[in-house]
Amino acid sequence: MFWIGDLFLGIHPAIYAFRPPWRSIVVAAFMLAAMPTQLAHAQQAKSAALVIANTTYAALPADKDAASDAKTIVDALKVIGFEVEMVSNVTKADMAQAISATKARLGKGATLLVYYAGHALQFDQKNYLAPVDLKLARAAELPTAGIALEQLLDDLGGRPSASTIVIIDAAEKNPLAGGKIADADSISDGLARVTSLPSGTLLAYSAAPGSVATKTGNYASALAAAFKARGKGLDTVLKMTRARVVVSSGGNQIPWETTALQQSVILYPEEDKPVAEEPNACDLSAGHPSDPERVGPSVDYANLDPQIAIPACEKAVATEPGNMRFKVELARALDKAGRGEEAAVLNAEAMKANYIGAYHNMGNLYRKGLGVEQNLEKAFDLYLYAAERGHPEDQSNVGFMYMRGDGVAKDYQKARFWFEKAAAQNWATAYDKLGLLYLNGWGVGKDPDRAFAEFGKGANLGDAPSLVNYANCLKDGVGTRKDARRAYQYYTQAAHLGSQAAYINLGFLNLSGEGTEKNLTEAAFWFTLSSREGNEEAQKRLNQVNAILSDSEKQKLQERLDQWSRRRFG
Template sequence: MDMRRHGLLVYALSFFLVLLPGLAFAETSPVKRLALVLGNEAYTDLPPLKNALADANAMDAALRDVGFEVQLVRDADKSAMERALIDFRNKIEPESVVLVYYAGHGLQASEENFLVPIDARIADTMDLPLVAMSASQVLRQLEGTKAGSIIFILDACRDNPFLGKDGKTRSIGNGDSLSRGLARIASKHTGTLIAFSTSPGDVAQDGKGGNSPYTEALTAALRTPGQSIEAIFKDTRARVVEATGGQQIPWENSSLVRDVVLIPQAGGPKVVEATPCDLAAAHPSDPERVGPSVEYANLDPQIAVPACEAAVAGDPANMRFKTLLARAFDKAGRGEEAYKLNEVAMAAGNLAAYHNMGNLYRKGLGVKLDLAKAFELYLYAAERGHPEDQSNVGYMYFQGQGVVQDYGKARIWLEKAANQNWGAAYDKLGLIYLKGLDTKVDLKAAADNFQKGVDLGDRSAMVNLANLYKDGKGVEKDPKKAFDFYSRGARLGAVAAYVNLGNLYEEGRGVDKDLLQAAFWFTLASREGREDALEKLRATRAVLSEGDKEILQQRLDDWARGRFG
């Protein structure tokens, strides 16, 4: 039975991991590991579940194997669930590693996720806060303790709880607020890894065995010695993709600066520290990234190449270092050397290497330019959860690069990338709704997607949202907001923002008229090949005084030196 067809929420496993930067498992000071495992199966008013208790039992066993003290609660009503959470919270000691796992029915309504007790009677979605437990509230309860790390796992129902035996959906009040799939839940904790068994908005599969595909994969990965948390998720994702034929792709979002090894190998590290190579060349979407990421534009090969060459020499079997050195070689224009390193890492199954190789074929560096080959490599990584390559696949479908143009498929892949917080994907989704590409024109949806891209720092989304505010499309016309968003995009190097800022300063819209500032932005745009800006620059410079021209040159010099903003 294909669970993906159901329109109401049937939401699946999500895995929250919050690891504080200072966390380490030292021999002399062991950190306590505590887990609360809840499994609900015998529902009185909703359909009973098949695998919930089996999944809870599997997690109970796996967690005990990796050193957790586990409190197992089965078939709990709301009162029992609340008591269990209170009792568990009171056991938490400072710096403990804390994990809560829930298997059972789950519902998403109005962007909130609810864990459903076995005694819940739901006649209206407004009943949910009263008869079920809010997932975000559970997380807040845990965050209110002094735990060193927090892991929150939701392995919720993969079937529609309101689907009757006749195949028809039972009527429920305010049912329109119910949504398909799991809603993203954000945590403000420093060093956060968030993972779902499938992309937000999608549904997971029950599987053919005694456990869900994700729980089966996760419990196996947890028991693998020597794997860091990041590697555990990569392993889990690969297992799930293979088990479901690519129909279910687990989701993660990480800002970890240290990575803990749950079962260290003899002589191996318990905490994976970021090396100089990681700090110089780590890719934002690399599933094996350790430490903060480095945007390609900011990658300095003078620093990254020697740092990563030293890392590869010191640990030749480490594929992460090979892909980072390949990325540094790419930035240095050494395509053939990058190709060889990526080839080795690809053979070892490293997703970052597939991404790197796709980039080489996309721009013809070290290889003959081949967009179809680039698409093929991106697609391989995208199907295994690589967020940037999900965006790349969506963009190539959008543009018809290396593949037949298909806006419908573009939107599917862009939504997957957006659900992994990839800002550029939100920008392209905004364009799809703005232009009505394989869908109805929806200016509000366009504005919403652009705003989400802006929130994630995408410069193109900043320009596009500014355009909407300038013209009053999908939002109330507001030249000042347009100016603000153009300014943000300009500081990130968006050429279209340069031109628009020049226009606003020239016309005095959203900002005081200032021809000197207009000339500044027109100059930057003209340097990037914008002929329309060059024409305006000529006209603007013609009315500037010699003193203004000297000031203009000083500002341009400051910009070139990176002093601006």
């Protein structure tokens, strides 16, 4: 079954997952305690930076660009007022000492920026910075010989009322490839996506997870130039950097970041202007992932709790009636509560003030027919207005509506144009849709290899449909060699993100023993989850498996289902 929305296209059992694009795809933790909007001023705490350049290695090729890239960043940070410490060619012990010394000189509430240029290796979906004394006999030694990125983030992050920015300029092909160690192939190109960050931390890569930087020095120079844009928030700085790199690399390198920041950070503030704006309870309970003016972390639509968000946002609107961000966040919470008419009034007010996020919200209402008469043409026009002004989710929405012919004449060429726009901003679901275009030959020549690559980009960003479609390609040998074991791994990742398509595929793989050991109890588990979502084929298979399970196996199945429910729902 090849899923596009509610349409079946293709052959069972490969299920190409699709999620309605107006739903947010980013899942972020959010705080529930009420917090007033606060401004942190430049004189309160001096921003500090640690810049690390590893160029000469004992057992790895030299990274000849690391020193010049690091100097480019040091010079820019000094211009914008950071206290900068630069260290070069650090061992693992040197790194620990540098981190400790940097933390010791931080004032309360200070912004910390750490930039690393050098080799970094991905092993078993984990990242390790390479100290210059790194020596490996086999890849499995990396967790002890390398510097674990997640541990580094934990060491740096979690400082109350402060922000930590970690930038890794090390997206490269495996530097140990070519037989330098026996199991070099187990080290992957590029960096792995990090799914959990300490509170108040942002992590940025010079290229998206799993991909490789294509031009040396382009990320550091673009980042340094963006740093010097006075009065710009960090999200804007990184967006400016990404735009420059996309252009300079011909679209082949797309920088990436993930965030758990609790405030909007301005690295180079205007004179006597704030360096950070902290989110209040409304931002924390209803902030939209794709709102270009969002402050603080975002909340996925599925996780938005109207009982918390509505009173928090009503209070924020009453306190600052001229702040359109709060009105749009309240509208979003009212939308989730089914109170579309009230949401439409607030969105209309914010649209008059040209708040771009309001156009997105109103487009959603017209698409669903909530509080307004359903009108796909109107929804398309609203999305297009926001898309033309750089809103990544609406660029993807416009592409989707062109692809489907919803509210506009079907046009695969225009769909591809807008999906590529959204993908250039790392809007993950756009990669999935580009993969579908190339897989099916919609508006382009059929290109399974390109489809597989696009699905992989979305999978690296944690998009559940991309993960499923990437797994389908691996399972069926589409655009790549067959690899049922890897397919099983990607289906499992998608399943933990709630993908119904992943559930049934995992059921079939456990039933057949393809990519994993044959396990009827595990097959029944996944078929049960799929059948709960209304999948008739899964229910049929579940009945067949249940008929041959022993009582003890059925008991294990129930325990497995209970464990799943506790993990997902508390």
